[in-house]
Amino acid sequence: MVAISDIVLMRPWWLLALAALLALTFLALRRARGLGAWENAIDPALLLAMERFGRVVPGKARRILPPVGVAAVLIVALSGPATRIANPETFRNLDGLVVAIDLSRSIVEGGSLDDAQFAVQSVLENSVGRPVALIVYAGEAYVASAFTTDAAALSPMIAVLGDDIVPNPGSRTDRALALAARMFAEADILSGDVVVVTDGDQLTPQAFNTARDLASAGIHVDAFFVEPSAANGDLPVPDEAELRRLTELGDGGFSPATAPASLAASIGARAASTLAQGETAALFFRDYGRYLLVLALPFALLLFRRAT
Structure with a gap:
């Protein structure tokens, strides 16, 4: 649990996934601008001719952004941004x-x-x-x-x-x-x-x-x-x-x-x-992670757009 001002991250280890997401995004962007392994599998002259006839369309980096956006929002939501409840309900048999x-x-x-x-x-x-x-x-x-x-x-x-x-x-x-x-x-x-x-x-x-x-x-x-x-x-x-x-x-x-x-x-x-230090910690904090999932909807909708 990590506190940042009034915000507490209940599961901060999920933020480590952001580093992995950035690395994967970097690799995907490099490959998205070309044709990937096809550049090595097809004769260069044939590939150039196919490009002139419009049979080959190079990848576009912006197509990667929607899934990356969804993944980033999910990671932040899973980290559990929350605020402490001022007067939490307690338990009859615990306290x-x-x-x-x-x-x-x-x-x-x-x-x-x-x-x-x-x-x-x-x-x-x-x-x-x-x-x-x-x-x-x-x-x-x-x-x-x-x-x-x-x-x-x-x-x-x-x-x-x-x-x-x-x-x-x-x-x-x-x-x-x-x-x-x-x-x-x-x-x-x-x-x-x-x-x-x-x-x-x-x-x-x-x-x-x-x-x-x-x-x-x-x-x-x-x-x-x-x-x-x-x-x-x-x-x-x-x-x-x-x-x-x-x-x-x-x-x-x-x-x-x-x-x-x-x-x-x-x-x-x-x-x-x-x-709050044990397994009941979630009951002493107001978790806003579920509400952050709304921010992933615009990125998710872009995944359903019609492609040519």
């Missing part, structure tokens, strides 16, 4: 997104719940049609929404999250990751992202193991770090370093929840980029 938001005391009472909600909303806005599921967790993890392609429908749910949603005290990110892994398996979704929105508190070895397992299965673990803004002595201490390590093991990205735009856009673009 999923699970957002897990921490609703423990350190988030809800720490004064940064609005930052967490903002980060989740940014991810939803960049989901570009991917199946999205929502998990809420504290001491236990619960499915707030199964996979849906209508990410906008989750926005009202995000807006009403609070301290009365999850009754279990604690911050068990490991259980949220395990639940996300189970959701991917049950939905037969082969790849995607798990986005954790948390302060990194109480990350257990099970969380790191699950992140590693998800990454090996083609599912990235990303995280938005929520830093409490209110001072409260009895709240757990956030752990940014451990949360970064979780994303490194999960082959994902890391970002503060106060500035989620860059990571959210990266998560949204990752699926299309990955699928």
